[in-house]
Amino acid sequence: MVYNTPLSTPANTPLRLQLIGFSPPWSDVRLEERGSPIRIVTSEHVPSVTRKTRFRRNHRTIWPAIFLIIGSLWFWAGNQEAQKKVNQKLAPDIEGLQFIDVNHPGIRFVGRWTTTSDGARKEGSFPGVYFDFTFNGTRTVLLSLHNSDPSGNAPAIEPLREAPTLAFLPSTKLSNAEPISLLVRVDDNEYIVLPNATSITAIQNGNLDVHSVHSIRVIAPMVRENTVETLQVKGIYIDEGGQLLQFATSSEPALQDSVSSLEHGRAIGETVVQPPEKMLEIVTDLPGSMAGRDRRRNIGTARGILGGVMGWEYLLGEMFGTDHVMIGMDGMCLIQDCIGGRGSPAGLADVFFQSGPLGTEQYAHPWLFQAYTPDVMVLNIGNSDWESFQVHSDRYNRTAWELSVAFEDTYIALVKAIRTLAYPKYSTTTVDSSRYVYSPPSAAAELPIFVMRPFRGQLEQATHAVVERLRTEGDMSIFWLDTSGWLNTEVDFEGKVEEQDFFLDAKSETKQWRLTERGNQRVAILLHLHVCRYLARDAQKCAFLPPEVYLGKLLDPQIMRFDEYIEDERERRTKKLFWD
Incomplete structure (x- = not known):
């Protein structure tokens, strides 16, 4: 993958301007x-x-x-x-440019974004949020952010507008968020890295073809460790003669005849015609976007920022050309009161129903699920819970069996809440799935949810039991994905990282196994087969997969829990021997 940065050394290491503050010895004390x-x-x-x-x-x-x-x-x-x-x-020169605010219909925000009460900006906090816009007639595109400028020199103040007064909009504070590193893709070119973007940031400065239609995507990877970031977007600047093209899906009758020849969308008049976008939503406690943090890493470099588009969750959506949303909270357990888990006592299920991650102002606002409805959901949860159960087993005062059951019950509660609260009126436009998975004719069409076995096999029995119990209760649109054999879990610490699927992140707060770039690519390719019929534009081209692939290992639940029972019994007998 090729990338560049506006300010870089010959080694592609971005330069950073550092403001050195100096104050008298007692400047902070009266x-x-x-x-x-x-x-x-x-x-x-x-x-x-x-x-x-x-x-x-x-x-x-x-x-x-x-x-x-x-x-x-x-x-x-x-x-x-x-x-x-x-x-x-x-600082980019904005003289002679026109300002377009975030409410313009030509800017399409994907993911969980909140709008301030005055309508002046949109804010996104979950890793991987992005927005798209298409335009013509301009050589220059500048991004206007509310993120803080350390120097305090704002090049311009956008014109005031009449503020809407909608009661359901969150009343966000006027404070600036910290500088944020971004990735920008212009048309189908390589990614542009914008480290520590603030205020007015140049995307293209006078080098675009004014006679062509261009598309830009701005992505917020948010891969900095132990830092909660927020992207605060106020709008964009383009030339006075330029214009943003409004998005319109091909479902509109007047445009149907023009869409047959469009594969990626094109401009007709002042409207961008695109095939109807499908949506993938992923919930995980181990985002693959941490791929850039390998042995060569320096999270402040362009290489680390570029890792935000190397995770399996981002790659999977891009493989289909669909929209994708990730609710990713690195190191957060599913269960509440997780010892050693990030954000405890809150759990990942709590975050799913909020507008932003724990630690952001958006977390205080419940998410309104009318903003989008996914065509398929993928849940990859259990890594953080397993680590907590193993490292802090002596502090829980509960057996391994009891902890596993608590995780299982919480998982089931999350899926049921998704069914009843998040997407209760799901309607799919996908093809009949009866040729892939048996489903009783009387079963109502529901949002397909894939529960993944964690990549290293943690809590495998519990994740399988979640699906079995829900299917027994009549939920036939939930499937368990057996990921055993997908990746090589053995790590050669003397070998090359790029030739392995995992690396040990020893620099994190707690040592964690993370996917390498190769591991992320493998996961995305294998997942592609399973979600293809829900996300592909032509589902007939998807590979046939027999029902056994989705039903998982057809084991008796008692046999499946046998290992946990033995472990529980051994622990009980040991305590009785030494303490009773």
């Missing part, structure tokens, strides 16, 4: 709280000899401090002025 550095002594109470002695002592002590303060202020002022000149040189 002077009266520290005591005055100069002590005044009156002649009425002190003899003249003592007064002269103290004056000389204070003279020797005070002057070095004064010189230090003056030098520090001079250095700080000079540094600020130099930084200001650098920022002015780097």
Whole structure:
């Protein structure tokens, strides 16, 4: 995969402007709280000899401090002025450009985005959120963000608009989010890396063909470790003669005849005609977007940022050319009160029903599921719960069997909540699936949900039991994917990372096994076969898969739980031997 960055060294390492702040020794503390550095002594109470002695002592002590303060202020002022000149040189020129705000119908936001109460911007916090727009007649495209500018030099203020007053819109704070690294794809070219984007950020600055129609996608990978990021979009700048083309799906009758020749969409007049987009939604506690964090990694480099589009969840959607949404919370357990899990006592099921990840303001707002309805869901959960159960087994005061059952029950509750609360009126436009999986004629069409066996086999029995119990209760649109054999779980620590499927992320808070780039590609290719009939434009071209592939290992539940029963019994007998 090829990438570039506007500011890079010959080794493709992006340059960063660092603002060095310097403040006087007590600039953050009020002077009266520290005591005055100069002590005044009156002649009425002190003899003249003592007064002269103290004056000389204070003279020797005070002057070095004064010189230090003056030098520090001079250095700080000079540094600020130099930084200001650098920022002015780097800031894109918006003179002669028109501003288009986020509410324009030509900007299509995909994922979970919230709109501020004044309608001035949209905010996305889940990893991998993106937005698309198509345009013509402009050589320049600049991105306007609300994310903070460390220098405080905002090149422009967009014109004020009449703010809508809709009660259901979240009342977001006016504070700026931290700088955010972005990926941009112009047409079908390579990705452009924009590290630490803030304020006015140039996507293309005077080098586009004004006579052609161009499409741009802006992606927020959010791959920085232990950091919750938010992309705050206010709009875009283009040339005065340019225009954004509105999106229209091919389902509109007036455009049906024009769509037969369109594979990826094209402009007709001032409208972009595209085939109807299908939607893939993935919920996981181990995002594959961490692929860039391998042994060669430096998360601040373009290589690490590019990892945001190398995860299996992003690749899978791109393989079909469909929209894709990921609710990914790295290291968060499914169960609540998870010891050692990120975000505890909240669980992944809690986050699914909110507008943003835990730690963001969007988390306080419930998500309105009318924004989109997926054609298929993939759940890859269990890695973090398993790690917690193993590492902190002595603190739970519960057996392995009890912890597994708690995970299983929570998983079932999540699926039922998705059915009843998130997407209760699901209607699919996919082909008849009876040729792939047996489904009773009386079974209502529901959102197809795939429950994956975690990649390294953690809680395999519990995930299988989730599907078996739900299918027994009549949910015939849920399937278990047996991922055993998909990846090589053995790791050669002396071998090359690019030739393996996993690597040990020893630099994280807790050592975790993560997928390499090759591992992510393998998962995406194998998953492609299973979700093909739901996402492909021509489902007849999808490979035939027998029902046994989806029903998983047809084992008796008692036999499947035998290993857990033995482990539980061994633990019970050991406690009785030593403690009773």
